[in-house]
Amino acid sequence: MGKVKHLNPVLSSSNKKTIDPQKRKVRSDKLHDIKIPVDEPMDMILRRESRRYWNGSKTAFGTEILLFGLEQMLVYPDVTYTDQPYTVHCKVDHETYQKIGNYAADWKCSVRKAAHRIFIEAYKKRQLGGVTDGEI
Template identity: 30%
Template sequence: MSFNPMFSNKKTTQKVTENASNVRILGGDKPKKERKVRSDKKFDIKVPLTEKQRILIRRLAKSNDMYPTHYCEYLVKKGLSRKVPVPKEKSEYPSSSPLSFHVRLEERFLEKLDEFCIQWDCSRKKAAYRILMGMINAEGESLYGRTF
C-alpha cells in the first residue's frame, strides 16, 4: 500500500472540481484606476539654433556656471515670468538646423508660452526661440556690451 496516489493501482473516477476563487477572470470585476499625473511634470520643447547661437549659449552658460540646457531653460522661464524685451521683428528661425537645446517647462510656464503663441500666431518652438533670443540679446548686452 502506497500513500502516494500516483503509485496506487486503483483508478479513481473522481471529478476534479476547480475552486472558483482561484480562477482569474480576464477584465476582472475591479474598475481600472487611472494613474495620477505628477504635479511637477515638465514638457519638453526642442529649440533649434544656429552654430553661432549654440556657441554663444555655451559661453554664457559657462560664465554662469550652468549647463547649456539648464541655462536655456532658465532664460526662457525668466523671459516668461518677467516682461523682458522680445525682438519685435521675427528673427531668422533656423527650422532646418540639426543643432538645438531642449527647454523643459512646467505647466504654468507652458500656459504663458501658449499665450505668446496665440499672440504671435506661431508654434511653441518658434515662441520659445523668440523669447530665448530676446533673453540672450539682453544677457549679451549686459556682459559684452553688444547685441548678437
C-alpha cells in the first residue's frame, strides 16, 4: 500500500517545522481607555459642551476634565460609585494611567472607580453649564 493521501492536507500531520509567532511590540504612545459612568443630565451637558468646544468629541472633552482634576486638584472627596447606562471615555497615556493607579491603590479600589472619583470632583470644580470661551 504506499503513502496515504489525505483529502485535506492541513489536517494531516507532517514533519514540517512550525514557525513560532513573534511577539508584537507595544507602541510607546499607546493610550489607555477608561470608561467612567455618568448620569443622564451630566451626559447631556458633556455632549453639549463637547460640541461647542471640541467639535463633537465627548472623549476628548472627558479626557480634558480628568486631566484638569489630576493636575489642578489635590483633594478628592469620596463619591458613591454606581454603574450607569451612560459613560464617558477618557484616553490617557501610560504615565497618567499609573498616577490614577496609585490613587486607586491608596483608596483600595479599581482604576475605574478612582478615575470616576477624580472625574466627578473635577466636573464639579469646572462648573459646566455656564462656561465662557476663555475657561476651556
